[in-house]
Amino acid sequence: MEVGDDLLGRVKILENRFHGEISQVANDQELLRLKACYLGKQGHLAEVLRGLGQMPSEQRPLLGQEANRLKQVIDHSCRDTLKRFEDEKKQKKLAQGVVDLTLPGRSAVLGSAHPLRQTMEEVEDIFLHLGFSIFEGPDVEQDYYNFAALNISANHPARDMQDTFYIDGDFLGGHVGPPLLRTHTSPVQIHVMESHKPPIRMIAPGAVYRRDSDITHTPMFHQVEGLVVDQEVRFSDLQGIVALFLRKFFGKRGVRFRPSYFPFTEPSAEVDLACAACEGKKDKSACRLCSGTGWLEVMGCGMVHPNVLRHVKYNPEKLTGFAFGMGIERMAMLRLGIPDIRLFYENDLRFLRQF
Amino acid sequence: MRVPISWLQEFVPFTMKTGELAHRMTMAGFEIEQILNLAGEEVLEVNITPNRGDCLSIQGMARELAAILRCPTQLPRSQKQRGTLQKIKSLPQFKVKVSAKKECPRYAVLFMDNIAIGPSPVWLQDRLSQVGVRSINNVVDLTNYLLWETGQPLHAFDLDKIRGNIINVRRALPEEKFLDLRGEEHQLSQNDLVVADAEGPMALAGVIGGKDSEVDEGTKRVAIECAFFNPDAVRSTARRLGIATESSYRFSRGVDPSQIEAVLQRITQLILELAGGSPISGYVDISNHSVKNRAISFHPSSIRRLVGTDWKLSEMKQIFQALGFRMAGSGDRWRVTVPAFRRDLSEEIDLVEEVVRLGGIGRIPETFPALKSGQQEVPIDFYEKRKMRRLLAGVGLSEAIHYSFMDPEDLRKFDESLLTKAVTLANPLGLADSILRPSLLPTLLKTVAYHHHHKILDVRLYEWRKVFQRHDGDISVPSRVGTIEEPEMIALALSGRSLFHHWSGKGEVNFYELKGVVERLLSGMGVKNPSMTRTEQSFLHPGKSATLSVDGMNIGFFGELHPEVAAHFDLRHNIYLGELSWAGLKGHMRQDRSFRPYSMFPWVERDLSILVDQGVTSGALQKAILQAGLGLVQEVELFDVYQGDKIPVGKKSLAFAVRLGRNDRTLNDSQVTEMYDKMVSILTQQFNAEIR
Numbered sequence A: 001m002e003v004g005d006d007l008l009g010r011v012k013i014l015e016n017r018f019h020g021e022i023s024q025v026a027n028d029q030e031l032l033r034l035k036a037c038y039l040g041k042q043g044h045l046a047e048v049l050r051g052l053g054q055m056p057s058e059q060r061p062l063l064g065q066e067a068n069r070l071k072q073v074i075d076h077s078c079r080d081t082l083k084r085f086e087d088e089k090k091q092k093k094l095a096q097g098v099v100d101l102t103l104p105g106r107s108a109v110l111g112s113a114h115p116l117r118q119t120m121e122e123v124e125d126i127f128l129h130l131g132f133s134i135f136e137g138p139d140v141e142q143d144y145y146n147f148a149a150l151n152i153s154a155n156h157p158a159r160d161m162q163d164t165f166y167i168d169g170d171f172l173g174g175h176v177g178p179p180l181l182r183t184h185t186s187p188v189q190i191h192v193m194e195s196h197k198p199p200i201r202m203i204a205p206g207a208v209y210r211r212d213s214d215i216t217h218t219p220m221f222h223q224v225e226g227l228v229v230d231q232e233v234r235f236s237d238l239q240g241i242v243a244l245f246l247r248k249f250f251g252k253r254g255v256r257f258r259p260s261y262f263p264f265t266e267p268s269a270e271v272d273l274a275c276a277a278c279e280g281k282k283d284k285s286a287c288r289l290c291s292g293t294g295w296l297e298v299m300g301c302g303m304v305h306p307n308v309l310r311h312v313k314y315n316p317e318k319l320t321g322f323a324f325g326m327g328i329e330r331m332a333m334l335r336l337g338i339p340d341i342r343l344f345y346e347n348d349l350r351f352l353r354q355f
Numbered sequence B: 001m002r003v004p005i006s007w008l009q010e011f012v013p014f015t016m017k018t019g020e021l022a023h024r025m026t027m028a029g030f031e032i033e034q035i036l037n038l039a040g041e042e043v044l045e046v047n048i049t050p051n052r053g054d055c056l057s058i059q060g061m062a063r064e065l066a067a068i069l070r071c072p073t074q075l076p077r078s079q080k081q082r083g084t085l086q087k088i089k090s091l092p093q094f095k096v097k098v099s100a101k102k103e104c105p106r107y108a109v110l111f112m113d114n115i116a117i118g119p120s121p122v123w124l125q126d127r128l129s130q131v132g133v134r135s136i137n138n139v140v141d142l143t144n145y146l147l148w149e150t151g152q153p154l155h156a157f158d159l160d161k162i163r164g165n166i167i168n169v170r171r172a173l174p175e176e177k178f179l180d181l182r183g184e185e186h187q188l189s190q191n192d193l194v195v196a197d198a199e200g201p202m203a204l205a206g207v208i209g210g211k212d213s214e215v216d217e218g219t220k221r222v223a224i225e226c227a228f229f230n231p232d233a234v235r236s237t238a239r240r241l242g243i244a245t246e247s248s249y250r251f252s253r254g255v256d257p258s259q260i261e262a263v264l265q266r267i268t269q270l271i272l273e274l275a276g277g278s279p280i281s282g283y284v285d286i287s288n289h290s291v292k293n294r295a296i297s298f299h300p301s302s303i304r305r306l307v308g309t310d311w312k313l314s315e316m317k318q319i320f321q322a323l324g325f326r327m328a329g330s331g332d333r334w335r336v337t338v339p340a341f342r343r344d345l346s347e348e349i350d351l352v353e354e355v356v357r358l359g360g361i362g363r364i365p366e367t368f369p370a371l372k373s374g375q376q377e378v379p380i381d382f383y384e385k386r387k388m389r390r391l392l393a394g395v396g397l398s399e400a401i402h403y404s405f406m407d408p409e410d411l412r413k414f415d416e417s418l419l420t421k422a423v424t425l426a427n428p429l430g431l432a433d434s435i436l437r438p439s440l441l442p443t444l445l446k447t448v449a450y451h452h453h454h455k456i457l458d459v460r461l462y463e464w465r466k467v468f469q470r471h472d473g474d475i476s477v478p479s480r481v482g483t484i485e486e487p488e489m490i491a492l493a494l495s496g497r498s499l500f501h502h503w504s505g506k507g508e509v510n511f512y513e514l515k516g517v518v519e520r521l522l523s524g525m526g527v528k529n530p531s532m533t534r535t536e537q538s539f540l541h542p543g544k545s546a547t548l549s550v551d552g553m554n555i556g557f558f559g560e561l562h563p564e565v566a567a568h569f570d571l572r573h574n575i576y577l578g579e580l581s582w583a584g585l586k587g588h589m590r591q592d593r594s595f596r597p598y599s600m601f602p603w604v605e606r607d608l609s610i611l612v613d614q615g616v617t618s619g620a621l622q623k624a625i626l627q628a629g630l631g632l633v634q635e636v637e638l639f640d641v642y643q644g645d646k647i648p649v650g651k652k653s654l655a656f657a658v659r660l661g662r663n664d665r666t667l668n669d670s671q672v673t674e675m676y677d678k679m680v681s682i683l684t685q686q687f688n689a690e691i692r
Ligand SMILES: [Zn+2]
Pocket: A275, A276, A277, A278, A279, A284, A287, A288, A289, A290, A291, A292, A293, A294, A295
């Protein structure tokens, strides 16, 4: 056998041996050692190539080619194996940080505005979009603003409807009567008309007080009052604005106006909203939400009484207006399905955090 | 008011179903709240608005219903008259006198003899039970029956119990007392109107009868009063004494004096039928009253101007006729004469309302008022308030809303000094609601306690409301009366576990968490340079609380609730409280919100770990670091505080991360080192600090 054949044969043997050994390698350290063992300066391949000088010159290129090929095979093989080890390591690492998807997340706890406040802001926003201004007034009012200026004289039967809290002591001067907690937000109408020239297009949100406390009444509650005064304002305009508001707030529901009475408006009307629980049903008699009537009273409204305009020195021959009012508690209860008005004032966090 | 259908049908011959009837009445301003079934019959529960005193009876309601249905009314068969009752000037040996003519414009009284008092027949008892009145005896029941049927209150006196043969309608005398038929005694005032005999009041006129002159089983002779008392006189007495009766309710809304004779005829007839007896001579009727029908001018064109739709002239005429109005004039100028009992009608707008009510409100379209002004005003702080509320929610607080009332006792327990500022109600619901809140904190604390009692210990609440504070006037200066101010306050309360509490890391709320909340709120609203100093609020822990001020003005305080106050409110866990003045915050909010440039180059971070005496504050060290940095310090962050056995007693260790940089270039190592050394030397000199 010639030297050349022998050397080529050894390359072949080396290749087989390498494949055998690399399959046994367990980690990247061993792999590096194995690679050095074959391709290093003192490695197996170098050793074979040292016999190159003894070969016939025409066979040398062939051996060179074979040795190079083996070197590439080993390189590739080692690189692939190394990559496999790295991938395995990554997989192992990824497998370690697996989370429990059911454990609670960590974040800052957000609080919330009171459902009454949220409802109030929603009502305000609808009217802001309709071009209404917003005015506020004091909770402690004078008799004149709460009653007299609103066409409720001292002996008016309507005073029986609203039992009033009076303040003890001498305030604001004795001649105007004792101060009181306003029984409605309507006094703000008077303050605004006294200080502004028409046209007026406003709402007045705020707390009001009545001497009444039972399952359906709290001694303090919230109202939003609205007022539009200008030339040529008509009852039909009132219906348009009020119905638009209710549809924005409650969604598309039936709205009806029903004649009623308030001392400071005439003609006056109560506004009813079709009962969501039984609207469209044939038999409404069993409905508990609306006591079988099919309607829920949500607002009061009417054309501003000429006497009210006279009190603020507006000329009722030239100016007309309408006013409307709603109870925020009632709006929120209907909207959010809250069964008891007293829940608003209990302030239980299990209640507050629902909204 | 309850209206039995069959009773109504005696006056109006309608046949429609009750549901339809209820709808028609509701849409004409008489809301049917309920349809009841009582004593085997349908009964309407009608809500009668306070302006319609004329409808507080079956007859009144029937009159209105006939107008709604545009059909005639009829007199019930039983009411067709038999014989007539004579009006007489006076009775022999008995005097009827009206001393208070203004308060009693008309007073009629009927005398009957040989009465047999007994139970009422079933039909009468049923009718009364349907309207919610207890049956007593035939005569009393008949007075009640006629009150419901005609709206005219009647009162029956036992004639034999009237002392001195005199009935006098007069004002009460000073110190006079009155025992009503319910057995309650009342102290009268000179403004009260009474019906008296020779010895004293027998009835509070129009309000309630007296015990001493009551009709009972032994009654043989009766005097039946049928009067018109001044509505204001009746109302003020009823209101002052807190007595509400069917009679006072009707008198204060105005009864119709023109039907007095008819009512007396009717009661005579019914008593004769049910209780026997005979009228003595006739009835006495003292009248200082003349009925005048009002004429109101009306322009049909006003309907379009005020309502926004038209009714035909013939339709309007039909409506007015149905209501019993008389019309004169032509074109756009009408004179409409209305019946005297319609006390609610006095000017044109009242007639417009009648057209809308009976012409069908559903006919009015929806239109929109022209927007003629581009001006839209909101309160000056409207949007700031909304921003602040977002911040409050963002720091994890839920909003509470309490009544404006509170218990003075709670205020005493919280901070007695606030009592002098409190506004007191003259007529509270009870002592526990008798003052207006001068501070939000006591009620908020009670809500925290409520949660603790329900085993909910993690509480994060705020309340933002007006408080009410009185400023008493100077008595020696008449023009300086007291005032009541309504400033808005924001109260905060925290208890239980930290906002950052989590299964992955635990913690309790503490002073610094509340401080963080306050700082976040202030920085969020752009409040510049707030300073915190030790506070003297009696209800806060002296060592763990702060007063907050800006530019020397106090704007609030916060801290741990004083353990003694906590004990008063039965609170066993630490509570952190604060109160901020909205006016104070608002006054110091940064208005200019313009861009400030920041460095495009990376900063260099160096840690400074400093050992100092315990008395040295973090704030002082931080200030020194910033000053030493000569504008190159971009941020200083405290990241560790240590006190304990690893360092000497009386010392503490604070570690700051100091971030150095310039806006125009990167700092090199030697600049950083130079700066660092300078900070170290300043800290060493100023605070005797040791750098570790
Ligand atoms: Zn319903």
